[in-house]
Amino acid sequence: MIELRKVGLKYGDKEILKNVSLTVQDNTIKAILGPSGVGKSTILKLMLGLIKPNSGQVLVDGTDITNMKETSLYNIRRKMGMVFQGNALFDSLTISQNLGFFLRENMKLPEEEISRKVAEQIQFAGLEGYEDQLPESLSGGMRRRVAIGRALIFKPHMILFDEPTAGLDPVSSKKILSLISSLRHNNNLGAVIVTHIIDDVFNVADSVAVLYQGEIIFDDVTEKLHEAEHPFIRSILSDKILEL
Amino acid sequence: MPVTFIQILGKKLVLQLKAFFLTMQEFFIFSVRAFMSFPKIIRYWRDVLDQATICGTDSIPIVLVSAISIGALLAIEVGNLLEDFGAKTMLGRSTALTVIRELGPLLMGLMLSARFGSRNGAELGAMQISEQIDALRAFGTDPIAKLVMPRLVAALIMFLPLTALSDFAGLQSASYMAEHYHRIDPGIFWNAVYPRLVAKDFVVGFLKAPVFAVIITLVSSFNGFSARGGTAGVGRSTIKGIVVSSGLVLIANFYVSKIVLENM
Numbered sequence: 232m233i234e235l236r237k238v239g240l241k242y243g244d245k246e247i248l249k250n251v252s253l254t255v256q257d258n259t260i261k262a263i264l265g266p267s268g269v270g271k272s273t274i275l276k277l278m279l280g281l282i283k284p285n286s287g288q289v290l291v292d293g294t295d296i297t298n299m300k301e302t303s304l305y306n307i308r309r310k311m312g313m314v315f316q317g318n319a320l321f322d323s324l325t326i327s328q329n330l331g332f333f334l335r336e337n338m339k340l341p342e343e344e345i346s347r348k349v350a351e352q353i354q355f356a357g358l359e360g361y362e363d364q365l366p367e368s369l370s371g372g373m374r375r376r377v378a379i380g381r382a383l384i385f386k387p388h389m390i391l392f393d394e395p396t397a398g399l400d401p402v403s404s405k406k407i408l409s410l411i412s413s414l415r416h417n418n419n420l421g422a423v424i425v426t427h428i429i430d431d432v433f434n435v436a437d438s439v440a441v442l443y444q445g446e447i448i449f450d451d452v453t454e455k456l457h458e459a460e461h462p463f464i465r466s467i468l469s470d471k472i473l474e475l
Numbered sequence: 476m477p478v479t480f481i482q483i484l485g486k487k488l489v490l491q492l493k494a495f496f497l498t499m500q501e502f503f504i505f506s507v508r509a510f511m512s513f514p515k516i517i518r519y520w521r522d523v524l525d526q527a528t529i530c531g532t533d534s535i536p537i538v539l540v541s542a543i544s545i546g547a548l549l550a551i552e553v554g555n556l557l558e559d560f561g562a563k564t565m566l567g568r569s570t571a572l573t574v575i576r577e578l579g580p581l582l583m584g585l586m587l588s589a590r591f592g593s594r595n596g597a598e599l600g601a602m603q604i605s606e607q608i609d610a611l612r613a614f615g616t617d618p619i620a621k622l623v624m625p626r627l628v629a630a631l632i633m634f635l636p637l638t639a640l641s642d643f644a645g646l647q648s649a650s651y652m653a654e655h656y657h658r659i660d661p662g663i664f665w666n667a668v669y670p671r672l673v674a675k676d677f678v679v680g681f682l683k684a685p686v687f688a689v690i691i692t693l694v695s696s697f698n699g700f701s702a703r704g705g706t707a708g709v710g711r712s713t714i715k716g717i718v719v720s721s722g723l724v725l726i727a728n729f730y731v732s733k734i735v736l737e738n739m
Binding site: 333 | 613
């Protein structure tokens with residue numbers, strides 16, 4: 232379980248997050264919806280301890296990680312997988328090397344074990360035959376699937392997605408969303424999805440938090456979003472996609 | 476009105492000073508963490524070798540070109556000057572001192588600041604804006620140990636032989652120009668070089684190599700890690716890295732010479 236308690240964050244004079252509180256339960260998919268540049272990705276980085284809040288607390292499985300040292304955070308972070316918006320694949324490494332990178336880096340596993348786990352993820356992502364290709368030679372959807380495979384290889388409890396369908400064509404978007412749904416059903420994984428596309432929320436999320444001007448203006452099960460009366464939510468429900 | 480203007484100016488100055496000291500603090504912590512990662516050298520020895528090839532072997536051509544051209548130019552100009560005093564036979568001595576103590580290491584430092592420093596800044600900056608550095612941290616790898624420490628170790632190892640190469644090439648080209656331009660016999664040239672050189676001359680020159688290695692690697696890497704704002708941001712951080720490290724190389728060159736020459 233991940234919990235944000237009254238988190239505040241400033242960049243210089245600009246207040247990004249104001250008293251943000253939200254909880255992500257295990258084995259559920261939570262979406263964080265909001266326009267671009269509002270601080271959604273920042274919330275994911277706070278959950279991983281990549282950045283520290285100015286106020287409030289971040290808890291992972293009951294452990295306060297707000298002021299935890301970087302070396303201690305590495306163990307916490309292995310409970311979560313992260314799929315970055317731009318995938319953040321290592322462009323000088325092949326797909327297999329990208330998938331196996333963190334196993335080789337951080338786990339003392341025999342090479343055969345690593346190769347087996349990499350082959351599993353290649354199969355899961357439907358990328359057989361692309362093992363030795365560099366990320367630049369793959370399509371956007373394929374790269375996203377590699378990034379998901381890389382996040383899953385540690386067998387995390389929770390996976391964090393930063394705009395999982397951004398920049399993808401409708402077919403690839405659909406594939407990624409069904410992949411996310413299957414993770415929860417087949418692997419009992421929880422997920423946090425940051426998005427500005429409202430259809431993604433209705434397609435996969437159990438609950439949704441709407442971030443607007445640095446504040447959470449809605450946090451409930453997805454079905455109740457239709458009942459929300461906040462003018463911003465009414466406007467996004469009619470427009471379906473938030474202004475970029 | 477003037478009071479308001481002074482107040483605004485003062486506020487801006489305070490903010491800039493605050494930003495400067497914050498950056499210095501971050502750079503200090505970054506540098507300490509890079510040195511503290513040295514025990515992980517066994518784990519990242521392949522990265523050290525890769526970086527040694529980039530900053531060492533691959534830099535040989537640019538170091539040679541700069542050392543040969545400056546050595547030749549120095550021989551012509553200093554030879555002309557010495558000729559006025561009838562002391563052309565001293566060309567070997569004066570060239571050797573200038574090349575070994577100052578120009579050899581300095582040119583090598585500036586060339587590597589441009590070549591190795593720009594590569595570090597651009598590569599790490601691109602990794603920063605594409606979130607690859609965040610990805611390393613997110614999956615439990617220390618990016619400073621993985622990306623900066625190997626560069627630092629490689630530079631510390633490779634800058635010494637590059638300095639020696641720069642000195643050697645500079646003196647060889649000076650000797651060639653002394654023979655073909657000033658008609659000085661190579662025997663006379665090299666006789667003026669060897670017997671007169673003392674340990675101090677080599678200490679001054681070779682002490683600069685590790686100092687430059689630390690400055691260039693840490694400044695360029697720090698700027699790469701600090702890149703923000705897309706591709707333009709990578710450009711800005713790369714330029715900043717080269718400008719700052721080149722400036723610091725010039726300043727360090729002066730102080731290392733001054734300190735060693737005054738104390739040896």
